[in-house]
Amino acid sequence: MNYYPKPMSKLIKELSKLPGIGPKTAQRLAFYLFESSRDEVLKLASAMVEAKESLKFCDLCGHLTQDSPCQLCRDQSRDQQTLCVVEEPKDVIALEKTREFRGKYHVLHGALSPLEGIGPEDLTISKLLQRLQTGEIREVILACDPDMEGEATALYLARIIKPMQIKVTRLARGLPIGGDLEYIDEVTLSKAIEGRQEI
Amino acid sequence: MYLEKIKIRNFRNYCTADVLLAPHINVLYGNNGQGKTNFLEAVSFLTLGSSFRTKRDEELLKREEKGFYLKGEFLDNDESLLLEVGTDLNRLVVKVNGVVYKSKRALFGRVRTVIFTPDDLQIIKGGPEKRREYLDLYLAQAYSGYRKVFLDFYRALYQRNSLLKKFREGFRDFTELEIWTNKVIEEGSRIIYYRLKAVEEISPWINRYHQLMSKEKEDLHGLYICTGEMRPIMDIDCIKEEYKKAIFRRKIEEMRRGYTLVGPHRDDLQLLLNQKWDLRVYGSQGQQRTAALALKLAMVDLIKRTQGVPPLLLLDDVFSEFDNERKKELLRLLTAGTQTIISTTELRDFPNLGSEFKALRVESGVIFD
Numbered sequence: 001m002n003y004y005p006k007p008m009s010k011l012i013k014e015l016s017k018l019p020g021i022g023p024k025t026a027q028r029l030a031f032y033l034f035e036s037s038r039d040e041v042l043k044l045a046s047a048m049v050e051a052k053e054s055l056k057f058c059d060l061c062g063h064l065t066q067d068s069p070c071q072l073c074r075d076q077s078r079d080q081q082t083l084c085v086v087e088e089p090k091d092v093i094a095l096e097k098t099r100e101f102r103g104k105y106h107v108l109h110g111a112l113s114p115l116e117g118i119g120p121e122d123l124t125i126s127k128l129l130q131r132l133q134t135g136e137i138r139e140v141i142l143a144c145d146p147d148m149e150g151e152a153t154a155l156y157l158a159r160i161i162k163p164m165q166i167k168v169t170r171l172a173r174g175l176p177i178g179g180d181l182e183y184i185d186e187v188t189l190s191k192a193i194e195g196r197q198e199i
Numbered sequence: 200m201y202l203e204k205i206k207i208r209n210f211r212n213y214c215t216a217d218v219l220l221a222p223h224i225n226v227l228y229g230n231n232g233q234g235k236t237n238f239l240e241a242v243s244f245l246t247l248g249s250s251f252r253t254k255r256d257e258e259l260l261k262r263e264e265k266g267f268y269l270k271g272e273f274l275d276n277d278e279s280l281l282l283e284v285g286t287d288l289n290r291l292v293v294k295v296n297g298v299v300y301k302s303k304r305a306l307f308g309r310v311r312t313v314i315f316t317p318d319d320l321q322i323i324k325g326g327p328e329k330r331r332e333y334l335d336l337y338l339a340q341a342y343s344g345y346r347k348v349f350l351d352f353y354r355a356l357y358q359r360n361s362l363l364k365k366f367r368e369g370f371r372d373f374t375e376l377e378i379w380t381n382k383v384i385e386e387g388s389r390i391i392y393y394r395l396k397a398v399e400e401i402s403p404w405i406n407r408y409h410q411l412m413s414k415e416k417e418d419l420h421g422l423y424i425c426t427g428e429m430r431p432i433m434d435i436d437c438i439k440e441e442y443k444k445a446i447f448r449r450k451i452e453e454m455r456r457g458y459t460l461v462g463p464h465r466d467d468l469q470l471l472l473n474q475k476w477d478l479r480v481y482g483s484q485g486q487q488r489t490a491a492l493a494l495k496l497a498m499v500d501l502i503k504r505t506q507g508v509p510p511l512l513l514l515d516d517v518f519s520e521f522d523n524e525r526k527k528e529l530l531r532l533l534t535a536g537t538q539t540i541i542s543t544t545e546l547r548d549f550p551n552l553g554s555e556f557k558a559l560r561v562e563s564g565v566i567f568d
Contacts, residue, residue, distance in 0.1 A: 112375065114361035120375060148354050148382065155378045186344060 008034070057089075060131070062107035062124050064089040072096075072105060079103040081138040085128065085157060087111050087145055095143065103141070106131065111149040112156055120156065128157075132164055142170040200275040200310050200508055201538040202242065208285075209264040211237035212564035219568070220540070221557035222274075224533060226549055227542040229561035235542035238561065239314065239513045242540060245271040245282045246310040246511060247336075248293075248303035251318075257288055273310055275508070282306055311340040311502050311510035315495040315517055322494060323479060323487045327467035334468060337498040338397055341505045345393055352386035352463065359383050360458045367457035380446060383459060388438040390463040391425060395433050398423040398468060400504070401497040405470075408493035411528050412521075413486055419478065419493065422469045427461030488520050492529075499537060509537040517541065518548050 004012065008030060016026035033041055057063065058070035065071065072078070072092070082103030086092055092105050108123040131137070140161055144150035158168045174192035175184060184192075207216040212234045227235045236252075240259070244250050250259060260267050266287035273280040283294040284306060293300040295309065322333050339346040359379040366376070402421040409419040425431050427445030432438065445461045446453075453460050470478040470490060478490055502510045512533075518526050526548055533539050542561075543549075549556060560567040 112378070114358050114365065114375075114379070117361075119362075119365075119370075120372060148351060148358070152358070152378045152382060155381070156375060159374050159378070187347065 057107070057109075060127075061105045062089075062109060062127070063092050063105055080136055082141065083131070083137045083139070084141040084143050086143045087150060087153070091143065101141075103139075104137075108144075108153065111144060111153040113149045123153070125157070125160075129160070132161065132166060137166060139167040139169060142168065144170075146171075146173055200273050200280065200511075202271055202310070202511060202540075203274045204272040205242060205245070206268075206270040207238075207241050208268040209261040210241050210259055210267040210269060211261060213237060213241070214261060214564060216564070216566050218559065218566050220538070221555075222538055223536075223555040223557075225538075225540045225557045225559060226546065227540065227559050227561050227566075228544065228546040230544060233561045234564045234566075235561050236316070236515050237564075238566070239316075239515050239540060239542060241269055242271070242511070243312055243314050243513055245269050245284060245306060246312040247314075248284075248306035251314055251316060256286055256291075260288070271310075280309060282309065308340060308343075308346070311506060311508075312513065313337065313495055313499050313502065313510045314513040314515070315492055316515040317519070319491040319495065320487060323470065323482070323491050327465070330468040331464075331466065333494065334394055334397065337501065338393055340510065341397065341498070341502045342393055345390075348386055348389045348393070352383070352390055355379060355382035355386050356459055356462070356464060363453055363459065364457040366454040383462065384439055384442045384446065387462045387464075388435060388442050391423075391429075391431075391438050391442070391466070392433070392435045394463065394466070394468075395423050395431055395438075397501060399433070401494075401501050404497035404500045405490070405493045408496045408532070409486075409490055411532065412489040412492065412525050414525075415483065415486060417472045417486070418474065419486075419490055420471050420474060421494075422471055424467040424469050426465040429461070485520075489525070492517060496532065503537075512537050512539040514539060514541040516543065518543050518545070 011030045011033065012023070012026045015021055015029050016023050018026075021029070033044075054066050055064055056066075056068060058065045058073055059068040060073045061070060063070050063072060079102050082101075083106055084095060084101055084103055085106045085108060086095065087108050087110060089107055092107060095101050095105075106124070106128050108125070108128075110118050110123055112118060112120065112123070132140070140157070142154040142157055144154045154170050158170075161168050172195055173188065174195055175181070175188070181189075201222045202220050203222075205216075205218050205220070207213045207218075216238075218238075227238055229235055240250055240252060244259070253259070266285060268283070268285035270281070270283045273282070281294070281296050283292070284303065285292045291303065293303055293305050295305055300306075322329050335345075335349060339349060359376075359382070362372075362376055362379055398421045405421055406419050410416060413419075423431055425441075425445075427449060429438075429441040429445045432441065442461070446459075449460045470482075472478055472481060472486070476482075478487060482490065499510055499512055517529065521529065530549070533541070546558060549558070
């Protein structure tokens with residue numbers, strides 16, 4: 001049963017395809033858009049189209065960018081000898097926010113998962129190997145997600161990068177800052193004990 | 200921890216039931232088909248997050264009704280625990296002490312529960328998967344790390360099997376295979392280790408219970424059998440080494456068949472009479488029945504030992520196959536401080552109802568105090 005005029009139900013349908021948007025929220029957004037001024041709606045629509053049309057993945061590192069190579073790849077002030085490998089562009093943003101890492105990035109666009117049909121050839125691994133062959137990079141930091149697939153991907157990469165005489169490291173796992181020791185799950189805690197440091 | 204109060208709405212043949220239980224032995228009595236097993240099912244659904252009879256929630260619904268709701272109030276000294284689960288089949292609401300959770304899994308492990316039903320004869324007579332299910336359900340409750348290792352193992356196993364399927368079609372990436380093989384070995388070895396440890400511990404208890412209840416005074420022992428000619432050595436590093444060798448021996452065949460041939464997903468628990476005769480083949484019907492019950496009672500002891508508190512014990516129609524002598528033996532075993540809910544058609548089976556007992560009559564989905 002369709003209670004809405006066609007353009008409205010079409011809008012609701014499109015909005016509800018977005019992640020995290022259910023039918024109720026889609027309906028609310030649709031009404032909001034309808035009640036907004038024409039200018040506002042146009043601004044939103046053109047922002048979406050512009051983002052879609054002007055953004056691409058960097059040819060070098062695979063990060064989201066307007067021009068390839070991306071800003072991070074072009075920045076000569078960054079450490080050219082350290083490369084951080086992540087699963088998604090979102091992870092680059094997260095690491096950049098820390099201002100802790102000043103090297104370069106490589107985005108894999110996923111993790112190994114035979115169940116979902118994702119093998120090494122579906123990730124940007126061959127591109128990564130090309131970059132490593134230039135000999136400029138001394139250390140590769142593997143920053144995959146700490147789940148089973150991320151871990152497998154990290155181990156896989158370590159296996160093929162190590163023979164190239166490049167130092168391979170991965171992010172430490174342990175306690176979150178500001179957490180309560182008693183509420184930390186056993187796996188994290190035992191990893192933290194394993195990776196304890198002398199002070 | 201014991202169940203003090205349960206509220207049942209539209210579950211199986213119950214419309215509304217609010218029942219107070221005793222901390223010791225609760226006897227549900229009534230004719231067949233009145234709802235005794237349904238009551239036990241409701242209790243176990245709350246504490247395990249699943250039914251022992253069906254995987255489909257819609258079967259649990261009272262006919263013509265749109266949703267069911269269960270609430271259990273548990274007490275442990277001064278602490279109380281409130282478990283709730285309700286569904287209208289589209290939406291499931293799970294609450295623990297009023298906090299909402301997304302999945303029924305959140306219920307599991309908060310109140311450990313051992314359940315025996317007449318169907319458990321299948322643990323003895325059925326295939327190895329029945330005995331693995333038995334080990335997995337109770338080990339997950341006895342050892343707090345087991346469930347995670349179990350889930351991780353199966354995830355790694357499915358990943359590896361998907362990859363082996365691609366190998367069968369001619370694809371080759373040995374580095375990737377090695378990564379997933381190592382994951383399977385890593386997690387699988389832990390499962391094997393837990394199971395070996397548990398079987399060693401419960402085996403004398405199984406024997407004791409079996410001796411007490413069985414007429415033939417034969418010894419009964421459990422033996423964990425690993426696939427792929429692995430030697431069961433109780434050391435995690437040795438198990439890993441053995442597993443690695445076993446998987447290496449079957450490598451070619453695995454690539455041809457497209458799935459993992461060695462590991463805890465194919466292991467078995469063998470039950471031997473007098474150290475020699477397979478109970479499944481050589482045991483009498485009576486021996487097989489008492490053995491099934493002995494397996495469950497041994498798990499009560501294991502959970503008591505590892506968790507420090509006895510689990511809730513649910514016994515469905517356990518007396519129907521026993522003669523008076525064995526009934527008496529079983530009753531003696533039950534009074535040891537473990538809250539038990541037991542169903543029977545004959546209240547006569549409980550001759551001396553003392554203060555330790557509470558009798559509840561069940562009639563067409565209504566429970567009378």
